[in-house]
Amino acid sequence: MLEVLNYEIFGMDRAVKASGLPMAVDSSKITYSDKRANVLGAARAGSGHDCFLKGIIVEARVKYPLYWTKQFQRYHFADIVSSQSTMHRVTKFNLKNQCNEWVDPIIIQVIERKVYHYNIMEQEKVDYLYISDFEWMKECDTQTYPAAVEKVTKKDLFMQIISCLPSGFEMEMEIVTNYLQLKTILEQRKYHKLPDWRVFCDWIESLPNFKEFTTKEAK
CATH class of the missing domain: 3.30.1360.170 (Gyrase A; domain 2)
Known part of the structure; x- marks a missing residue:
């Protein structure tokens, strides 16, 4: 609000x-x-x-x-x-605290996972990971997520985070x-x-x- x-x-x-x-x-x-x-x-x-x-x-x-x-x-x-x-600090915010009460918790969880792995890339100084490396993807249906074994770059992951931020x-x-x-x-x-x-x-x-x-x- x-x-x-x-x-x-x-x-x-x-x-x-x-x-x-x-x-x-x-x-x-x-x-x-x-x-x-x-x-x-x-x-x-x-x-x-x-x-x-x-x-x-x-x-x-x-x-x-x-x-x-x-x-x-x-x-x-x-x-x-x-x-x-958001361009400078989006991966440093506490997403739960920054979102208003109308944002679906599932949306927050999805972005939190992306932020978590983006920060791993930052800490490890790597420019990409394979999606299959994401532990949360083990619970996903690979037919629903056909890109489960594709490489994700840090740049792409950052753009996903920015693009998925809820309006709330x-x-x-x-x-x-x-x-x-x-x-x-x-x-x-x-x-x-x-x-x-x-x-x-x-x-x-x-x-x-x-x-x-x-x-x-x-x-």
């Missing part, structure tokens, strides 16, 4: 003051105004009146399942600062976004069927002044 582990907010005061620029002649006289921010922030999405929300930057650490990122990455200003890496595999990433993008996300995902989006939207609504700046109901 998705979890927002921690976050920081930057630029709120500057952004709220900047919301007064369109109607200002002397910018030195612009003051911080919650009232102005509340009115402009609640404007219809796409109208441009709420654009000051772009200046309220949010950086957060998110624990996420892989299936969530396919939808998160569609947003224009919701970028990934850095993340844990969870990692952490640092993201950067802003209140304007989060306003759009909330409108589109608040009632999404994925519980992860509902958790994320609950977090959005908990951010300082978010409801006040973006919804008429909060006025």
